[in-house]
Amino acid sequence: MPNETPIERRRRIAAHSGITSLRTDFKYICKKHPTRIGIITEGDSWFAYPKKWVLLGADINVIHHIEKVVAKTDKVNMLRLACNGDEAVDMMSGQQKADLESVMQQTSEYVKLILFSGGGNDIVGKRDMPMILNQYEEGFTAQDCIHAARFNRKMDAIMLAYDQLIDLRDEYIPDATIITHTYDLAKPSEDGAEFFWGLIKTKPWIYPYLIEKNIPEQLHLPIVEILLGTLKTRLQALASQPEHLDKLVVVDTQGILRPGNKTDWLNEIHPTESGFKKIAKPIYTKMRELIPALPAFK
Template sequence: MPKETAIQRRRRQAATTGVTSFRSDFNYMCRRHSNRIGIVTEGDSWFDYPRRWLLFGPDINVVHHIEAKIIGTDKVNLLRMASNGDRAEQMMSGSQKKVFETMLRRNSKYINLILFSGGGNDIVGKRNLPPLLNEYQTGFTAHQCIKQDAFEKKLNKIFEAYATLMALRSLYVPHAKVVTHCYDIAAPSEAGARFLWGLIDTKSWIYPFLVEKSIPEDLHIPIVKILLGRFRERLIAFTQLPKYLEQIYMVDTQGLLRPGNRDDWLNEIHPTESGFKTIATPIYDKMKDLYPDLP
């Protein structure tokens, strides 16, 4: 009997668990277990934040908590495509769009649900926030600290990416539903990401740029509320456009976590294990509403 190759073993394990990060394994799983619900996850760190020891540790992002519900149940084929740090514009353009499009085309019969997490990094990412902020002047309100024209242009770019996502969905998987979410209010702080007992230690994403613009601390949370609140408003409006009704669903996850609370937030912009579970719960509930056969 021929010895099982490394790829064959990986595919067998993926088919058993129903979860993979490899597109070729997903192709295999879909064809071998075509009766399962096909789910593709694409997004940013809220879908792909690394575990405490990178490969090991407790569940620490939304997709981890969803996987915990479906893994090994013989109900789902799930492909992870999310990548920590990705922007919506990045995911739906260039080579990343091409890869996503090819995956949809090759598995068009087998995909039922797309989970999408995008827009946060486009706004509060380290290279993206500074151009949206004004230098503070005495008496400025939180609203005046934001370059409103630049911010609205940024939002337009984000929702062009969402429109691209929906166009790909309509072209290749018109039967599939899209589920997305907004972002909870992050309290600016100096807490960055720490992995491997501090061997990997990054700066925070928002706070340094507010300080750089001489913006007082009492305006920090109000500024974040304006930025992420406006994104939420635009996302609700997008999902309610007549052409997208019953195609894309936004789960309102803003307000579930307490800004700056250490039980809810691991660092400046990423929840704790329990915080991510709080976010994942209504997302999975919506998935179950759409596909009652989910575990």
């Protein structure tokens, strides 16, 4: 539009779509369209995995698929804060926690849902996997390959992060519901991420550390089943605590995808477009159970 400043143009576009990644613009569109359903999304790559050409390509994470349903419907204002590689502990500490706290304070009267994806990166990758795994010895079971004390401390730290998220919700937006998910079973492999026709590549997140510990291949998937199965159990137990009922909802998305299946999995730990859509559907179904005014999933 004539005589628009860059900020005005950006905010006009955000108000039209109902989607933004900027906290200041989210506050603006919430005030401009106060009857819309406010949704804050925060998390890891399951909420933020980039498209094939970063900005272009198929919808390739959970929030992409949800955004496709709600954008430009005049029903939703959504803030996207998720970032690849984020850990639950990091999101609930330091500047990230301060930023989330700030936006909750400023938009408390509008926000009804908080979508959160966290815990997977706290386990996998070079920061955590080497410490969680034991060096393999003859006769070890999958359980023996996991350093129990360290893994249990890691689980406690993840649950504390979720407790802190619930505390923020209680303090600033007590009418909102937090929705999170469990992680499907990723089969360890040598498949890392690739972008721009393979010009940019990443290493896998689990497989190299299993090899470093000399763990035989037949134990790889059972180890992942223990790690992610425990995370699922702990999350469900946290949500079932009486003081957390109606505050935290855990959508069980574990078991939807077929481990190692190329139709479901793009690389070692990230689903394909269709795989992410399978994960997004039950999450969105729960969102509509809580807020029936949301559009139907496509």
